[in-house]
Amino acid sequence: MPAVATGPTIKRIPFDSLTLQAVVREAQAALLGGRVQHITEPSEFELVLTVHRRGPSAHLLLSIHAHYARAHLIRRRPQSLPVPKPFCMACRKYLEGARILDLRQVGVDRILRIDLQRGEARYALVAEFMGKHSNLILLNEAEIVLSSAKTITERESRVRPVRPGLPYSLPPPPRGVLPLDSAGLPVALTGAEDAPDLRSTLLQQVQGMSPFLADLIASNASVVGLEYAWRDTVGAVLRGELTPVKVRTEAGTAVGAYPVSVSQLLGLHEIRCATLSLALEETYAEILQQEQLESLRGHLLRAVRDAISNRQLQRGIAQQHLSEALDAQRWRRYADLLIAAENDAPVSEDVAWVRDTYAQTAERVGVPLIAGKSVKETAAAYYERARKLDRAQQHVVQRLAAIESELGDLSMFRERLESACTLSDLEALRAEILASGLVRLPASDRERDAGKTAMTRIRGVRAIETPEGYQILVGTNADGNAELLRSAAPDDLWFHVRSGTGAHVVIRTARQPDRVPHSVIHRAACLAARHSSAKHSSYVPVDYALRKYVRPVRGGTPGRVVYRMHRTEDVNPQECAELGDA
Incomplete structure (x- = not known):
């Protein structure tokens, strides 16, 4: 089959409706009828169901990552976060030990539904793979939301809120009138290959059609016709005739995996795999590792480039000082002339006119005098200035040599960072760079280290260090709560139980609240709940917001506030006891 002359530039192959259909086929064969043994939470946006049937257990990954939302089987059960999120705890409570009754794609959308039964109760786990709107939702038999990975309040979405206690509703259906569920070309598309833009x-027209799949079908149709192009892509998946592939660019960069061949698209190379889940697992592991590598590389390169710019600025200043230091001879000459003609030097407007004994003609030249000083005093000052410049010259020359050496080392570090190929290489290089002392820590890291003990001496405030390296501050009385509000930075995170009395809790974020791990947020919420009037309850909503959105009530009692732009973390104070920090 000849290659197409033109094709789109592919940056990433999406986890689209057709891919989900193929994953469902593989998952049904491995999971239906099995029982959920374990539920693992490898990260804040991933959940893994370990299901036991006859033979080895199977592991189903559900990811709601904003860029890499997906579902597929994985070969090993990963480690779980030390502090599970409330959604994971809810899934463990209701689903561990449950039997999988059904696993299917909802319509042609990127929605996976798993129906389960535990005893007489039935539940459903719904996974919506929709970019930044991806979500995991646990339902009871009446289709009421028991818990969700992301809570969407009525304020955030009037059309489709998602929170415990509300009935579940499906997202709006995808555009198009023809569902992507026909192995043969739909009659309505007959002759569509003659359209000016088949892709559009x-x-x-087709529900569930992703831009990538449209590109693939249009490219194939230009060679074999639309009917055969549809049969070899959509039809192949619906018939269960999968040819899963890992896809790379010509440069060898992983861009995704797909259930059918994509060789018709120029600029892509494919590697056949035994299963689509294996292709997805290996591809996304490589993509995420590459993303982590590039993130660390960019972080270190910025620090090294900043250090190089700083040294270049220092070199310019040192060169300027050197040029001034080289002027010491002029001031010494002025002093000599003033001493030689101390009693024979006409003075006019702070200028002494002396004979230049250094010149053959011995003509009179003007030597500036320091305001308010005599000729002799000016000569002494000029001698002192010359001595200082001589000493400075020696220091500046040494400093310039040191700067040039540091620039050479930093340039070497930059080149090695740009050429490093693995995370282990970058980590080793990072340690070497920091050990050299040539690169400063980012301001956020310095502030986090320097500010850890800032509040520990204030009465009424308790400081707790987390394993992740963050400091959580807990007000133990009204004065401590008021002090926390006064001293917290605008971008620190503030916590308090909703509609109750209790301690104010603050996480120091070093001006980077978006980087605070969910485990730290959950720990702070637990502390707020355990130091509140609701500490004996089994369900406590804790609101948190940036300190800049928290305002003390004018004329109110100390610690009374109003706040906005908040989020909510639901915790169980009794289950939080395992965290310690009581």
């Missing part, structure tokens, strides 16, 4: 026609 497919996207507008």
Whole structure:
């Protein structure tokens, strides 16, 4: 089959409706009828169900990552976070030990539904793979939300709120009128290959059609016709005739995996795999590792480039000082001339006119005098200035040599960072760079280290260090609560139980609240709940917001506030006891 002359530039192959259909086929064969043994939470946006049937256990990964939302089987059960999120705890409570009754794709959308039964009760776990709107939702038999990975309040979405106690509703259906569920070319698309833009026609007419799949079908149709192109892509998946592949660019960069061949698209190379889940697992592991590598590389390169810019600025200043130091001879000459003609030097407007004994003609030259000083005093000052410049010259020359050496080392570090290929290489290089002392820590890291003990001496405030390296501050009385509000930075995170009395809790974020791990947020919420009037309850909503959105009530008692732009973390104070820090 000849290659197409033109094709789109592919940056990433999406986890689209067709891929989900293929994953469902593999998951049904491995999971239906099995019992959920373990539920693992490898990260704040991933959940893994370990299911036991006859033979080895199977592991189903559900990810709601904003860029890499997906579902597929994985070979090993990963480690779980030390502090599980409330959603994970809810899934463990209701689903561990449950039997999987059904596992299916909802319509042609990127929604996976798993129906389970535990005893007489039935539950459903719904996974919505929709970019930044991806979510995991646990339902009871009446289709009421028991818990969700992301809570969406009525304020955030009037059309479709998602929170415990509300009935579940499906997202709006994808555009198009023809569902992506026909192994043969739909009659309505007959002759569509003659349309000016087949890709746009497919996207507008077919529900569940992703831009990537439209590109693939349009490219194939230009060679074999639309009917065969549809049969070899959509039809192949619906018939269960999968040819899963890992896909790379010509440069060898992983861009995704797909259930059918994509060789018709130029600029892509494919590697056949035994299963689609294996292709997805290996591809996304490589993509995420590459993303982590590039993130660390960028972080270190910025620090090294900043250090190089700083040294170049220092070199310019040192060169300027050196040029001034080289002027010591002029001031010494002025002093000599003033001493030689101390009693024979006409003075006019702070200028002494002396004979230049250094010149053959011995003509009179003007030597500036220091305001308010005599000729002799000016000569002494000029001698002292010359001596200082001589000493400075020696120091500046040494400093310039040191700066040039540091620039050479930093340039070497930059080149090695740009050429490093693995995370282990970058980590080793990072340690070497920091050990050299040539690169400063980012301001946020310095502030986090320097500010850890800032509040520990204030009465009424208790400081707790987390394993992740963050400091959590807990007000133990009204004065401590008021002091926390006064001293917290605008971008620190503030916590308090909703509609109750209790301690104010603050996480010091070093001006980077978005980087605070969920485990730290959950720990702070637990502390707020355990130091509140609701500490004996089994369900406590804790609101948290940036300190800049928290305002003391004018004329109110100390610690009374109003706040906005908040989020809520639901915790069980009794289950939080395992965290310690009581």
